[in-house]
Amino acid sequence: MSSMTILINTNxxxxxxxxxxxxxxQEIAYAGKKHPIETFATNHPIHQTDEEKFYHQVCAVLEKTSANEWLILGAGQGVDHFLNHLEKHHPVLKKNIVGQFKIPHLTENQLLATARGYFRKIHTFQTLLTF
Structure with a gap:
């Protein structure tokens, strides 16, 4: 069994x-052309179609991964938007999600410690179920 943590926002x-x-x-950043309002340095959220294109890029990578249990984390609405995208466009991938929640901005070491602790808990619980 292989584990992956996905820290995601809208781009x-x-x-x-x-x-x-x-x-x-592995880092994935939105590779497409941004909505025109963003190119004029206006503080405006990413356009919905740009967000969908980005989530398709992420899913293309996830379809090729060997990890079969995913923990989805994020600090903002990206987690909810990504889960909605999976539900709508990639329902087969959603079966790999073992947990999702919003977290505050953490350092990479804090994020990895949180993920390890989460996977340790679910593996302990799964072990208990086999008795």
Missing amino acids: KANLYHFGLNGVEK
Whole structure:
């Protein structure tokens, strides 16, 4: 069983794959053309269609991953938007999610410690169910 933590917002995702050799990090940033209002340096949220394109990019990577249990984390609305996107466009991928919640902005070490603790808890619980 392989675990992955996905830290996501509306235009950037960090994927942390927990393996035998440690943690591998992969960064995904929105690669498409941004909505015109953002190119004029206006503080305006990313356009909905841009957000959907970004989530499709993330899902394309997730379809190829060997990790079969995912913890989805984020500080803002990105978690909810991403989960809604999965439900609507990629329902098969949603079965890999073992947990999701919003977290405050954490350092990378704090994030990894939180994820390890979460996976440790669910693995302990799964072990108890096999008795």
